[in-house]
Amino acid sequence: MSEFIAHDALLGAGCDSRGPVRITHDDGRITAIEPLGARPAGPRRLVMPCFANAHDHGRPLPTVAFGAVDKPLETWLLRLAVAPSVDPYIAACASFGRAALGGSGAVMMHCTRAQGLNDLPTEVAAVARAADTVGIRAAFAVGLRDRNPLVYGDDATIRAAMDAETRPVADRYFNVPNQSIDAMLESVDACAEAVTDRDLDVQYGPTGVQWCSDALLAAIAQASADTGRRVHMHLLETRYQREWADRQYPNGIVQHLAEIGLLGPRLTLAHCVWARDDELERIAESGATIAVNTSSNLHLRSGIAPLRRMLDTGCRVALGLDGSALDQDDDALREMRLTRLVHADRGFESWAGHRDMLACATSHGRVCIGAPGDGRLAAGQPADWLVLDLARLQRYDLVDNPIPASLFSHTTAAHIDQLWVGGQPVVCDAALVNLDIAAVHDELIDQYRRRWTDRRPLQAVWSDIEAHVHGWYQQSGCC
Numbered sequence: 300m301s302e303f304i305a306h307d308a309l310l311g312a313g314c315d316s317r318g319p320v321r322i323t324h325d326d327g328r329i330t331a332i333e334p335l336g337a338r339p340a341g342p343r344r345l346v347m348p349c350f351a352n353a354h355d356h357g358r359p360l361p362t363v364a365f366g367a368v369d370k371p372l373e374t375w376l377l378r379l380a381v382a383p384s385v386d387p388y389i390a391a392c393a394s395f396g397r398a399a400l401g402g403s404g405a406v407m408m409h410c411t412r413a414q415g416l417n418d419l420p421t422e423v424a425a426v427a428r429a430a431d432t433v434g435i436r437a438a439f440a441v442g443l444r445d446r447n448p449l450v451y452g453d454d455a456t457i458r459a460a461m462d463a464e465t466r467p468v469a470d471r472y473f474n475v476p477n478q479s480i481d482a483m484l485e486s487v488d489a490c491a492e493a494v495t496d497r498d499l500d501v502q503y504g505p506t507g508v509q510w511c512s513d514a515l516l517a518a519i520a521q522a523s524a525d526t527g528r529r530v531h532m533h534l535l536e537t538r539y540q541r542e543w544a545d546r547q548y549p550n551g552i553v554q555h556l557a558e559i560g561l562l563g564p565r566l567t568l569a570h571c572v573w574a575r576d577d578e579l580e581r582i583a584e585s586g587a588t589i590a591v592n593t594s595s596n597l598h599l600r601s602g603i604a605p606l607r608r609m610l611d612t613g614c615r616v617a618l619g620l621d622g623s624a625l626d627q628d629d630d631a632l633r634e635m636r637l638t639r640l641v642h643a644d645r646g647f648e649s650w651a652g653h654r655d656m657l658a659c660a661t662s663h664g665r666v667c668i669g670a671p672g673d674g675r676l677a678a679g680q681p682a683d684w685l686v687l688d689l690a691r692l693q694r695y696d697l698v699d700n701p702i703p704a705s706l707f708s709h710t711t712a713a714h715i716d717q718l719w720v721g722g723q724p725v726v727c728d729a730a731l732v733n734l735d736i737a738a739v740h741d742e743l744i745d746q747y748r749r750r751w752t753d754r755r756p757l758q759a760v761w762s763d764i765e766a767h768v769h770g771w772y773q774q775s776g777c778c
């Protein structure tokens with residue numbers, strides 16, 4: 300039995316500030332939370348639920364490292380292919396380590412590109428070890444796709460227009476033969492088998508409807524029903540995906556997901572920036588979760604998600620950092636603040652948004668990640684929490700500001716003092732307890748530099764491929 304004393308705590312479903320408390324915990328669970336009559340001595344700390352990053356990809360470094368910056372998704376994603384492969388354990392340690400320092404105690408890793416230096420189950424086992432090393436909870440969705448590798452539609456004309464130097468390189472990297480559907484589903488089984496002794500939730504990760512045939516999505520829906528595994532996928536992230544979906548599925552892309560049995564409580568849909576009201580109502584009825592990624596949507600020029608409509612229609616909304624936080628730093632506190640500001644009413648707003656945002660950022664994402672508990676700080680819940688340094692947070696306050704005023708005006712990861720997961724310290728004094736993140740980043744950058752020329756052919760013709768893809772979207776009006 301251990302105890303933790305804080306000057307203030309955000310408790311219960313509403314994350315209400317309740318003053319000084321003593322939290323006792325045992326074997327990874329909170330056993331009691333008692334109010335204290337007087338302010339305790341010692342450092343001034345605020346304890347609150349930790350964040351659950353409901354949509355991310357476990358990328359080893361911020362994507363600016365690879366020159367994937369200031370581009371729409373349709374070329375940004377292709378650009379990432381210039382990066383060589385690195386050790387998956389070190390890569391995941393870096394990603395999970397940054398997530399923990401940014402306030403996330405649980406992280407979704409939708410693996411859309413495996414490192415590929417080992418077979419996939421071995422790589423997933425390395426990811427599970429990395430989550431254990433850092434000390435966070437994690438889920439791993441196995442990326443699955445079988446169509447539209449270069450653009451959303453027939454890419455024959457674009458390939459034909461490429462010169463003799465570019466075309467074979469584009470084919471090598473963006474026209475890889477697909478595995479059979481059975482083989483893809485078996486690989487997910489094998490990944491789950493590889494981590495049965497670890498606390499990693501393995502899921503199906505179809506990358507998006509535009510990248511997955513109807514047959515593949517239907518097979519995933521059936522496999523999810525058979526196994527109970529969750530499904531994690533992108534939906535309606537960009538205007539081009541919207542246009543493609545409307546042409547491909549005149550009865551509606553969300554209707555399509557319902558018809559093939561994918562739409563339901565086991566499904567997480569990342570983005571939904573371009574979802575319409577009737578589609579949001581359908582998603583809400585189904586019990587699926589939407590993971591909103593505000594910074595990523597701004598960086599990739601995808602737009603602003605209809606978050607208020609999502610909430611109004613009763614969708615369960617979670618927040619994700621999608622490897623593209625505003626400052627490319629995995630800061631979940633800033634992401635929560637930014638999301639509220641972007642979606643606030645104009646003028647004398649009626650939507651404070653504090654409770655909604657805290658629930659989206661800390662509680663709802665746990666469902667997507669398969670993390671235990673509902674994220675609240677309460678007896679019986681997992682001993683997962685974040686500790687902020689109140690002295691620094693309220694350093695300039697001349698008045699007695701309520702906690703939400705501080706939290707939603709300027710709090711960032713720089714105010715994090717500690718992170719606890721399962722009753723164990725993960726971050727202490729603003730540093731990871733079990734990992735030297737600077738050394739991990741040095742090792743990673745060294746590996747990238749040594750292997751950078753592995754993908755020299757693609758790096759050499761990248762600007763030509765980008766120009767062709769750019770032109771295709773501009774001229775063809777897509778699809």
Ligand SMILES: [Zn+2]
Nearest residue numbers: 354533569621
């Ligand atoms: Zn994503």
